[in-house]
Amino acid sequence: MVYSLAYVRSRVLTIEAVKVRFAPSPTGYLHVGGARTALFNWLFARKHGGAFILRIEDTDRSRHVADSLEKILDDMRWLGLHWDEGPEVGGESAPYFQSERLDIYTRHIDKLLESGRAYFALETPEELSAMRDAANAQKQTFKYRRPDPLPTVEEGRAAKAAGREVTVRFAMPENDMIVQDEVLGEVRIPREELEDFVIQKRDGWPTYHFACVVDDELMGVTHVLRGQEHLMNTPKHVAMQQAMGFRTPIYAHLSIIFNMNGSKMSKRDKEKALAKGLVPPEIDVHDFRVAGYLPEALLNFISLLGWSPGEDREQMTLEETVEAFDLSRLGSANAKFDRDKLLSFNTDWCAKLSPERLLAALKDFASVSGSKLADFDDETLAYLLRINAGYRTFRDIEAKCAFLWAVDDAIEYDAKAVRKVLQKNEGAGFSMLEHLVELLANHESWESASLEQFLTTLCEEKGVKLGAVAQPLRVALTGTTISPPIYDTLVLLGREKTLARIQRILTLKETIAQG
RNA sequence: GGCCCCAUCGUCUAGUGGCCUAGGACACUGGCUUUUCAUGCCAGUAACACGGGUUCGAGUCCCGUUGGGGUCACCA
Numbered sequence: 001m002v003y004s005l006a007y008v009r010s011r012v013l014t015i016e017a018v019k020v021r022f023a024p025s026p027t028g029y030l031h032v033g034g035a036r037t038a039l040f041n042w043l044f045a046r047k048h049g050g051a052f053i054l055r056i057e058d059t060d061r062s063r064h065v066a067d068s069l070e071k072i073l074d075d076m077r078w079l080g081l082h083w084d085e086g087p088e089v090g091g092e093s094a095p096y097f098q099s100e101r102l103d104i105y106t107r108h109i110d111k112l113l114e115s116g117r118a119y120f121a122l123e124t125p126e127e128l129s130a131m132r133d134a135a136n137a138q139k140q141t142f143k144y145r146r147p148d149p150l151p152t153v154e155e156g157r158a159a160k161a162a163g164r165e166v167t168v169r170f171a172m173p174e175n176d177m178i179v180q181d182e183v184l185g186e187v188r189i190p191r192e193e194l195e196d197f198v199i200q201k202r203d204g205w206p207t208y209h210f211a212c213v214v215d216d217e218l219m220g221v222t223h224v225l226r227g228q229e230h231l232m233n234t235p236k237h238v239a240m241q242q243a244m245g246f247r248t249p250i251y252a253h254l255s256i257i258f259n260m261n262g263s264k265m266s267k268r269d270k271e272k273a274l275a276k277g278l279v280p281p282e283i284d285v286h287d288f289r290v291a292g293y294l295p296e297a298l299l300n301f302i303s304l305l306g307w308s309p310g311e312d313r314e315q316m317t318l319e320e321t322v323e324a325f326d327l328s329r330l331g332s333a334n335a336k337f338d339r340d341k342l343l344s345f346n347t348d349w350c351a352k353l354s355p356e357r358l359l360a361a362l363k364d365f366a367s368v369s370g371s372k373l374a375d376f377d378d379e380t381l382a383y384l385l386r387i388n389a390g391y392r393t394f395r396d397i398e399a400k401c402a403f404l405w406a407v408d409d410a411i412e413y414d415a416k417a418v419r420k421v422l423q424k425n426e427g428a429g430f431s432m433l434e435h436l437v438e439l440l441a442n443h444e445s446w447e448s449a450s451l452e453q454f455l456t457t458l459c460e461e462k463g464v465k466l467g468a469v470a471q472p473l474r475v476a477l478t479g480t481t482i483s484p485p486i487y488d489t490l491v492l493l494g495r496e497k498t499l500a501r502i503q504r505i506l507t508l509k510e511t512i513a514q515g
Numbered sequence: 516g517g518c519c520c521c522a523u524c525g526u527c528u529a530g531u532g533g534c535c536u537a538g539g540a541c542a543c544u545g546g547c548u549u550u551u552c553a554u555g556c557c558a559g560u561a562a563c564a565c566g567g568g569u570u571c572g573a574g575u576c577c578c579g580u581u582g583g584g585g586u587c588a589c590c591a
Contacts, residue, residue: 023591024591025590025591027590027591057591059590059591060590060591062590063590063591121589123589125589128588128589129588132588139516140516140517141516141517141518141587142587143587165589167589169589184519184521187520188519189518190518190519192517192518193517193519193586195587197588197589198588200589201589202589203589205589207588207590207591208591211591212591227585228585229585230585230591231519231520231585231586232519232585232586233586233591253520255521256584256585258584260525260526262583262584264584301527304540305527308527308528308529310528310530311529311539312528312529312538312539312540313529313539314527314528314539314540314541315540331527332520332522333520333521333522334520334521334583334584334585335526335527336526337527338526338527338541338542340526340541340542341527341541341542344540344541345541347553347554350554351554351555389553390553390554390555391553391554392553392554396552396553400552400553417551455550459550465550466550467550467551468550469550470551471550471551474551474552480551480552481551481552482551482552482553483551483552484551484552485550485551486550486551487550
């Protein structure tokens with residue numbers, strides 16, 4: 001096997017310092033697939049004591065979305081994927097916004113032009129698309145054919161000066177390209193498949209390919225871990241590196257993440273579900289955050305997509321993952337995103353994280369989701385966390401506690417619950433409530449322990465199970481048969497509201513019975 | 516369609532020629548615990564896509580078939 005000089009050199013270089021980057025484009029929220037890419041890069045940097053760079057690829061101003069950068073940075077922070085160089089923290093290779101590096105790209109394009117490895121292309125977009133259509137009409141794939149003779153640099157510059165909008169294309173070498181990949185091995189792409197692609201658009205900005213290659217070199221990137229959808233870009237990048245005398249980083253193309261039905265996970269899934277009136281699936285990191293997931297669980301789960309620590313290990317902390325992370329354990333087969341398994345992971349993380357950590361996470365959830373939970377103080381929130389043990393996401397707590405901020409007179413009663421718990425056995429549930437409203441009004445203390453004592457004694461006297469008391473109460477207080485443990489439910493709601501709600505359902509007894 | 520990548524339970528995966536009558540996890544099914552929901556606990560069902568080789572021996576190596584995916588922009 002023959003390795004290129006650049007390849008060998010980059011190999012040696014990595015012994016000294018690992019440098020990786022995550023390079024999102026500010027076109028929206030951080031996608032869960034992007035988060036996985038970011039995570040793997042981050043893990044690799046941490047594992048080898050290297051640097052993790054965050055670079056913003058914003059060369060296409062038309063696709064720029066306002067607030068996107070802030071959103072991406074915020075979600076990266078939420079995940080705990082802090083960057084060593086990039087926006088807000090700076091670094092030796094600043095700036096980290098490609099939109100601020102135009103002069104650098106222009107300089108390198110000029111050099112390529114001078115050396116003859118790039119040339120001005122005069123076709124207009126209309127001409128190109130016409131050629132493309134013509135090729136398609138004949139069922140052929142359009143390949144850009146290098147003009148002969150080529151316009152000279154002077155001619156190109158003159159055309160540009162004359163107001164003509166020209167592009168610059170990279171002159172691909174005449175040989176097949178070989179990509180060395182850590183997970184796929186050696187990939188050979190036939191020369192016929194490669195064409196002279198555009199490196200400078202007519203607006204003067206570089207294309208992704210060019211900016212990416214220049215920045216990786218200038219920023220000292222040693223390893224490129226990116227999605228497999230980039231595999232066919234890599235030969236182009238390697239060719240440019242060779243033309244410019246750059247090092248070739250070590251590549252590792254990650255398997256792609258799909259939905260359970262095999263489709264690509266995309267924002268479109270959300271739109272489609274919404275159109276059908278369904279609950280939109282979580283696609284962006286932010287969606288999971290708002291849905292009440294823990295970053296610990298999400299990270300742990302996505303780390304296992306396309307990678308495995310082996311030894312049947314699954315649930316592990318980020319630190320353990322860093323320790324176990326290795327390129328050799330990256331998988332090549334695409335993975336499907338199993339939401340059930342994520343939910344299960346989240347449940348387990350909710351059960352094992354410290355109360356302090358859970359409280360902080362719950363507060364974050366409350367603030368980003370706009371939950372009424374945000375109105376409670378820390379003590380109450382910690383209490384809620386404790387009594388709801390067994391919840392799977394914070395949304396479960398939110399749902400189970402919704403009765404707390406419901407308006408007494410606006411509670412809606414679940415028909416099935418009313419029938420089963422209140423009307424059955426000649427209205428035994430209603431009778432129980434009638435009995436309770438009196439007793440509770442006069443009960444001296446309103447603390448959990450005291451109420452427990454009171455209710456269990458009551459059950460013994462009446463010879464019934466606790467359910468015979470608790471369930472009617474739940475329906476009266478929440479409208480459903482679901483609530484936190486009954487004593488806590490009473491305490492949280494308070495005596496006043498408790499009595500008001502019992503009285504209301506008793507008043508509505510006949511109306512409800514008909515409904 | 517051309518080129519490229521991939522292929523172990525429904526899903527994520529372990530497996531790097533003998534330790535595999537293929538292991539773990541999620542899901543599923545059954546049971547137990549429980550004041551509701553949930554959690555928890557126990558048990559069970561379930562896979563090497565197919566066909567050829569190579570080898571004493573193949574889930575593991577090679578070839579083909581089939582299937583899935585990626586990519587073919589002046590987007591990234």
